[in-house]
Amino acid sequence: MKLAVVGAGWAGMAAAVEAASLGLDVTVFEATRTLGGRARALTTEKPDGTPITLDNGQHILIGAYSETLALMQRVGLNLPQVLMALPLSLPYPDGTGLQTPAWATRWPAPLDALAAIATARGWRWGERLALIRASLGWQLAGFRCTPTLTVEELCESLPDRVVQELIEPLCVSALNLPSAHASAAVFLNVMRDALFGRGAAGFNASSLLLPRTDLTSLFPAAAAHWLQSHHGETTRLRTGARITGLLAHAGRWQLTGDGVDEAFDRVIWATPASVAAQTLLAHADDNEALASWALSAHALEFTAITTVYAHAAGARLPAPMLALRAEPHAHAAPAQFVFDRGQLSPTDAAAQGVLAFVVSASNGERDDLQARVLQQGERQLGWPLQPLLSVVEKRATFACTPSLERPGAVMAPGLYAAGDYVQGPYPATLEGAVRSGVAAARLANA
Structure with missing residues (x-):
């Protein structure tokens, strides 16, 4: 045929x-x-003229991506060589936020995720317990809800801190929409597989898998x-x-x-x-x-995603990936996450000091977004940043409403x-x- x-x-x-x-x-x-396609390699130069390979957008995989991981193995890829596995963590530059403790990283789902919630730095016990109760409630309901429900409506009983520091970042990164517009039914599918599902290829379901190589090679x-x-x-x-x-x-x-x-x-x-x-x-x-x-x-x-690549000599984040805080004037802090490309590719000299800032559900023109992201990065990370490349994928994802x-x-x-x-x-x-x-x-x- x-x-x-x-x-x-x-x-x-x-x-x-x-x-x-x-x-x-x-x-x-x-x-x-x-x-x-929309997950491919790009080439540019650093300020000193050194060529560097980047991507059309920074991506994350998770340990629950069974079909992707199986297919990568089938075509001969050594997963630990091409993917950096991190336990479920969304730390902020100051060290607060959701992080799976070292003693729980080998626990099966959902115990690892429950341990991360129970030990979230900066959270009160009431906030932790509220999220645990909600998660178990979603599980008892079979991770199903009314199709017309938004993520904001699904999580309206959760404390503000939990919504702002976990639900909103997860929603906008997974569905590329703010919680007020995103489908709760699809969000629950992601939560089911990531927090309560079975991992693949030896990874925990909730593991964050960061590419060590460009996306075309991946x-x-x-x-x-x-x-x-x-x-x-x-x-x-x-x-x-x-x-x-x-x-x-x-x-x-x-x-x-x-x-x-x-x-x-x-x-x-x-x-x-x-x-x-x-x-x-x-x-x-x-x-x-x-x-x-x-x-x-x-x-x-469709909704857009912008990735702003910047360079700071000698820059090294506390972790390969950090969450960035929303600020009182949201317009001034558009990026939700930053990635340290140097830690992801430690043997690549060109990648050292290169940071990738991700703006999910982005709006506005490239130059304005880049300027605001660089200012946000300098405020929250403390380094002067030089722009390398800003990629605006205007039709990055369908609007998952x-x-x-x-x-x-x-x-x-x-x-x-x-x-x-x-x-x-x-x-x-x-x-x-x-x-x-x-x-x-x-x-x-x-």
Whole structure:
């Protein structure tokens, strides 16, 4: 069976690996020259001219990402070499905040998370107990709630400190929306797997897994190498090949584009939702199923993420990742987290002193955001910062609002969708993308 995968991001490469493993003849088409989609490597220079590889946005994985971790192992990655595992911790620069104590790091879920809550620095006992009661209540309810509920409504009985120092940062990092607008049902799915689920690949479910390498190397490039090594006769990867035409004919799908005019038995469309919708709407013709799917994808709303990379000579954070405090004037403190790239890649001389500030659900222009983040960083960390690169991904994630209807995996007979926006339990995460890719490959093989 001839299968085309359109898009070589994390969803597309996951689909290609799974499809090749199932025995399909696979061709992957990627419009750009870099693998990874919205989670890919970028290159720039430090102030002294030293070249450095960064990412299109700083990402976190967690130990509950079973499909992603399994697929990374399948393509030959040594997980401890490419991922730094940290126990559940959201410390602030002053040392307060949620941190799993050393004696509880090997405890299974949810005991490790309960220990972190019980020992949260700066919290009163009443605040700790309120969160523990709420967490156990969510578990007793099967981590289900009314679909129309927001995270803010779900957590309205929790103390302000718990909301401000844990719920809000978790919500905005996982769903890329403030709690007042985010889906409580999807948030509970994340909490279920992260705090009460089973870990994968030897990690605790709640472990924070920080990439030690760039995001293209972290999975997409390794997947491409594995496909060539293990299925070289039946797989092809064509970069710089943008697919612009799609036509159903005689039970097959004809793809046309940059140097492409070929028919396939099955197609997995693994581009961003907006690209998929635009392309399919232009070629739906009388295909009602295709038009309906495209309109559903077109109706999605999106939110932005900004990553500001900065350099401070000799800078080293107390931990590889810190939470940043909200300030009375929220406009002046847009970043929620900062990462120490030097600690993540200790053998990379170029990464030393490089910090990545993440602004989830970001608003505003790049230069203004960068200026505000640098000022925030200098106030809260105490170092003068030089900007390196600021990446604004305006359509980083779909807006995961209550009762959202997401497009399904089946676009039309023989045509399947893969991407973090496709129907599933997770918000727009790497795990959501990988799961959708694996599922699409299995549908194509059915």
